[in-house]
Amino acid sequence: MLKILRIAVLVWFGLFGLASQLSAAVPEHKQLAHAPEDSWTMPSAVVLIDAGHGGIDGGATAGPTLEKDINLAIAQKLYLLLNSQGIPAVLNRTGDYALSDDNRWHISRSRHKRDLSQRRQLTDEIETTMLVSLHVNWTKDRSKHGPLVLHQSSGESALLAFCIQDTLNRQQETAFYPREGKPFYLLRKVDQPAVIVEMGFISHDGDRMMLTNPREQLRIAKAIASGIRQYKWITR
Template identity: 45%
Template sequence: MPLYLLPLLALLQWFSLTNAEAPVPSSNSPLLPRTDVLIDVGHGGIDGGTSHGSLLEKDINLQLARHLYSILQEKNYNVAINRIGDYALSDDNRFPKVHSRHRRDLIQRKEIASRLKPKIMVSIHVNWSKRSSQSGGIVLHQKSEESKQLAHSIQRSLNELYNRDHSTAIGRTYFLLNQSKCPTVIVEMGFISNDSDRKRLTDPKLQRELAAAVAEGIEQYMNTNPGR
């Protein structure tokens, strides 16, 4: 297990919230070294996300996120990942006043980010369209200029990989983008409904190439925003 997963797993234990007075680690706790990138792995557990036949988005997200985690570590970034297996993040808390499992899941993702205080957060997802010709990666961002810059940097890298000319878009209705305090983007890594994209999303070698494109975009952003 990558070493930097251990602090995050410890953090998740604190988030059970069964006891309202349970200690919450501060941002300068020795368990929580400064996080450069928090990888948010979309869906998980009962929430499979979109699908194509037996292929589930939650599984592809995790595979791509693991590649991205590895590549960013190789580039000497401090990286955290909020899901390392097939489970719902809503299972890590009880939030008694929140009845919606989906809402609990989203709140948990936001809370992890608020405790870790990463420089940026990148949420990994897979797209789907009724039109099977739809292809390529698309990046959604917050209203903030920093989030836009991060999205544009990743989008350029994905467009080069896919040979597409997609533009970024503001994710006005997305909870994570609206609630996250750090620059955050949602990266739709490709269309599971497109044959060519689906191969890229599922072949281990091509998965790593795809993750490397996202990592390149992140690195370009970090290099132009050294103060973060």
């Protein structure tokens, strides 16, 4: 709960350290739902950005490069872009910590299960209309590269995935199709439209250079934001 409150505080004040990288400032009134003076409220927004992994869970690795750091860097940029474009967004983590540390309600020895259930729980506690979970891929085949968006079985999730896949394909000059992610916990358990965005392969030299370059991270974030805007325009 302490880190959930920290999310609300950091979203309210904005991620000022990153703001200088973008040309437009985030409208303050769109960062957090207004609360009555005599009560507390959780953030309310359109998009919940899930920055995959964190803390003890580094995710996929390639030498010293950790997936958790890539996910957070691009998630922060996406957060600022969406808010600056009039699409209120919140982050479920704003630093390098594991969401499983906040989970005191799921009785399980598995840190991984507590982490995933905490991410799903936040979709109930924070009022949003979609979940966009950011990750990077890894495989033994070092020739594999490019983005892949995984979706739920619902049509709305599939449409969101197609919109984001299309904009990432154009950004990375690829031609991949999104896929249904049946085995993935978040896609099975989250009620609102949700997608997992694998932004590239950390195991591929070219993708890794792109994923760790701040300017290319911003291009990835812009592509994802564009896909979300397309989805919102189609479903309005």
